[in-house]
Amino acid sequence: MxxxxxxxxxxxxxxxxxxxxxxxxxxxxxxxxxxxxxxxxxxxxxxxxEKAGGSGRTTSPGEKKSARSDSAKRAAKTREGHPRTSTTSLQSQTKESLLKEARSKDIKGRSSMNKAQLVEALRKFG
Incomplete structure (x- = not known):
């Protein structure tokens, strides 16, 4: 084509x-x-x-929907907090990303913490 x-x-x-x-x-x-x-x-x-031919792929609308859903689930999973092995990697993150990670780990009092306190809480938590 x-x-x-x-x-x-x-x-x-x-x-x-x-x-x-x-x-x-x-x-x-x-x-x-x-x-x-x-x-x-x-x-x-x-x-x-959508007509037959073209790329040679035969994907039904149901398969496309399933693939989109799977892709969305994988993307959401990558946005979740990742475990850290060192405090240095936590300190290099922005306060916003630390807050997001603290939220995913349900750390209480996170909204009133400064960056250093967030790093310490995340280090203790996990």
Whole structure:
């Protein structure tokens, strides 16, 4: 499929891209930029052309939903606090990240602590 060929897209996807493109143009975005943004949005939301062929991947909408859910769960897991082995690594973090880690470990009184107190509490906790 040559670049720019939209034959693999469903009619619904084409209508959606057209509506998004018009919306961008009404906001003053140049036509070519509006079209690029519109198709990027359609691709992001639906995973590209839905008709058979193309990339060779056969992913059903259910599998896509499951993959997105799994990806979101993995991303959330990486945002959780990580155990630290040294006080030095705690001291190099920002106060905001220390607060987030203290929140995930449910350390009481964390909101009124300064950075040094947060480091000490996290060191003791875990």
């Amino acid at each position: 040559p670049r720019g060929d939209k034959s693999k897209y469903t009619e619904k996807q084409k209508r959606k891209a057209e509506q998004i493109e018009q919306s961008y143009e009404q906001r003053g975005v140049p036509e070519d930029e509006a079209q690029a943004r519109a198709w990027a949005t359609v691709n992001k939301q639906s995973g590209g052309g």
